[in-house]
Each structure stands twice: as structure tokens, then as C-alpha cells.
Amino acid sequence: MTTEYRGPELVRDDDLTRELRSIYAAPSDASWWAGLEQRINARLDAADEWWTVPERWLRVGLVAAGFAVIVAGALIMRAQTQVTRMAYETVVDPATIDILEVAERGKLTEQQATLRVLTGR
């Protein structure tokens, strides 16, 4: 991108400038500018309110999220304990292990069958 202008000399046309300035004249009424300031400030106030509302909700949301994390953690721990207990019971519950059937099927002694069930081999 070049920043050097190589065109014809830039000559200002005073008549054109005067006409442009009359077309683009800013409002000269001081009350209009005061009104503009008020309108801008009103929008800034609204923006401030908009930001403070989420701030309040943010606090509520953080508390709720913290509570949810605690509940979820408790539920996970409880579920894990249950799984562990079930696994343990599966291994040690005599009702679920038919040692004699294993011994008979594998032509093993009762001791060997118990060992096989416990080691899972």
C-alpha cells in the first residue's frame, strides 16, 4: 500500500468549501448538544444496569454451580462405593459361586476349584 499521492495538485475550491460547510454545519443550538449529552448518558446508565444485573445473577449462578458440584461429587462417590461393594460381593458371596460345579467340570479338588474361582483362572 502506497501512502504517497502522485496525482494532480490538490487545489481547494473556496466556493465549494463554503457550500459544503453550509450543508454539513453542525447544530449550533446549545440545547441540542445538552440533549445529546443526556441521551448518551442515559444509554450509559442503561449499559451500567445491564452489566450489574448479570453481576447479581453471576453470584447466584456461582452458588448454584458450587452446590451442583458438591451434589454431583457426592453422587459419584456414592455410585463408586456401590460398584466397589457389588464387585466385592460378587467375589465373596458364596451364593454366587458354585465351587462344586467348577470342581466337577474341571475334575478338580474342592481346594483347587476354590483357588480357580478366586484367582479367576
Place this chain on the structure above:
Amino acid sequence: MTVPARAERSLGLLPATARVVAERPADERALVLAAQRGEREAFSELVRTHERRAYAVARAIVVNHEDAEDAVQEAFLHAYRALHRFLPDQAFGAWLHRIVANAALDITRRRKVRDADELPESVASPFRDPAEASELRRRLQEALDTLPARQRAVIVLHDVEGFKHSEIGVTLGIPEGTARSDLHYARSHLREVLGSVRSEL
């Protein structure tokens, strides 16, 4: 062609808005820092200091007074929200003008889409006393409306508001050379219109 300042004043050729914010006031940095700390009164003071210049930038880009006001409001709101990103050692005015220009360009784009949908019968008129509107001014306004938005913005910022080419470049996000060539083409076009109207009247 150079015109002495005194002569410019007598011809009414000095920029329409006095360049009161061209040089950064000594306490502007303090105001910006206070506003960044959340002091609303400090930001309101920045609004008071910069609103006229901001209006001038917006008015150079949009087609009417109402849109310029909307752009100024949008820009100050945006600046307020983005103030934490502004580095206080930079010129607040230049930063704000860029935001104003973007807001004005946004409005121009939205208006283009809306106008294309609505197919308006007349071109929006600028802010001025209807009694003052002359045939020449009407034709000049029409010619301005046919100029590409960037060329129109450049000629208004330069000839009406007294921006330097470098300032226009920063404000509109274009190279200085582009600002110069835009000014040349805009002036040529408008001078042509002005000449033909004068020969008819």
C-alpha cells in the same frame, strides 16, 4: 494554493468545528484514567469534550443528521464498554474517532440494505433549515450522495472539518495517499456539478 489564516477566517473557511480537541488537553489522560477506574463523571466529561468532533466525523460519513446522532451515541457507548482496552498514553480523540467512523459506516451499510429493500422515492435530507436550501445546494447534496461513501467522508473531513490527511487516514483506516486521491476525485466531481449548476442558473 495557500490562504492566510486571517483571510480564511474572513471568508468563513476555517473548519466548521473549532479544533478545540486537536491538541490533547493536559488533564485528558487523568480523565481517561478516572473513567477507566469507573468514574462516570470523568467519562461524561470526555463526552462533553469530544462530542462535537465525534458528530463531525459521523456526519461526514452518514447521509443525514439523525444517522450522525445515532452513530455518535453508538460510538460513545462502545467506547465506554471498551475503555479498559484503551491505553491512556495514546490519543483518546483518535481512538474515539475510529470508533465513531466504524459506527457511522455500520449505519451506512445497514441503511444501504434497508433502502434497497424499501426503494425510497427521495434521498434523505441533511440537517439544515429548509428555507436555506437553494437549488445549488440541493444539486450539490445530490452529487454528494452519489459519491462513494469514503470519498464523501474524506472531502467533508478535510474541507469542512479541517482534518489533516494523516488524521483522515487514521480515522477511516486508509493510507494517507488514498485519502489524498479520494479528496482529489471528490473535489473534481463536485466542482464539475457546481460548474454545471452555475451555468444553468
